[in-house]
Amino acid sequence: MSTNGTITSDGKKPKRLTEQDGMTALRDHLVTKATNARLRHGLYIDADAIMRMLDDRSVVRHPVGVRFDAQPLEPGEFAWPMPLGDRPDKGYCLFINPWFEHQPDAWPLLIAYHLPSINYGEIVSHEDAELFGATLLGLDVETYYKAICELVDSIPVE
Numbered sequence: 001m002s003t004n005g006t007i008t009s010d011g012k013k014p015k016r017l018t019e020q021d022g023m024t025a026l027r028d029h030l031v032t033k034a035t036n037a038r039l040r041h042g043l044y045i046d047a048d049a050i051m052r053m054l055d056d057r058s059v060v061r062h063p064v065g066v067r068f069d070a071q072p073l074e075p076g077e078f079a080w081p082m083p084l085g086d087r088p089d090k091g092y093c094l095f096i097n098p099w100f101e102h103q104p105d106a107w108p109l110l111i112a113y114h115l116p117s118i119n120y121g122e123i124v125s126h127e128d129a130e131l132f133g134a135t136l137l138g139l140d141v142e143t144y145y146k147a148i149c150e151l152v153d154s155i156p157v158e
Contacts, residue, residue: 015150026035026123027128028067030128030132030135031118031131032110033059033119034131034133035135036058036059037053037056037058038138045108045109045112045136045137045138046104046105046108047104047108049108050108050112052105053115054111055089058114060119061088061118061119062088062090062092063089063091064092064094065094066093066111067095067096068095068098068101069096069098069139070097070098070107073097074096077097078097078148078152079096079097079110079111079157080084080094080095080114081093081118082096087125088118095151096110097155099156100151105156108137109137109146113129114132115136116128117129130144130148133148136151
């Protein structure tokens with residue numbers, strides 16, 4: 001290996017990682033994290049299971065509380081994780097539209113969508129959130145996406 005680190009011990013140049021490599025690694029990690037969470041908390045994730053996951057630091061890296069309150073939500077938003085401090089370890093309050101408070105069957109779909117952004121911040125895309133939610137709930141991505149859309153469309157317009 002050269003002193004500047006450009007040649008590996010086998011005499012080859014190391015591969016330069018690209019942004020795409022990073023995005024692929026994140027997506028692979030999200031699938032693994034969701035799969036492990038599903039195995040740990042049961043193959044059928046209901047409202048009780050998703051709420052237990054919020055306290056499981058192997059699934060959710062930071063503390064999260066849930067509040068059914070639309071006040072901080074933008075029009076068309078079903079939920080939003082509000083940081084409770086200047087650092088993620090201070091936790092989040094996941095505000096969920098109160099329309100869903102008495103629909104516990106919807107909670108796993110809604111909460112799962114936001115877990116990747118709570119864990120990893122702004123690098124997470126909506127595609128990543130859909131992949132994580134679908135994997136966690138044992139659905140294909142298209143089915144999960146359609147279910148989220150139907151829930152959002154069910155919110156009464158004020």
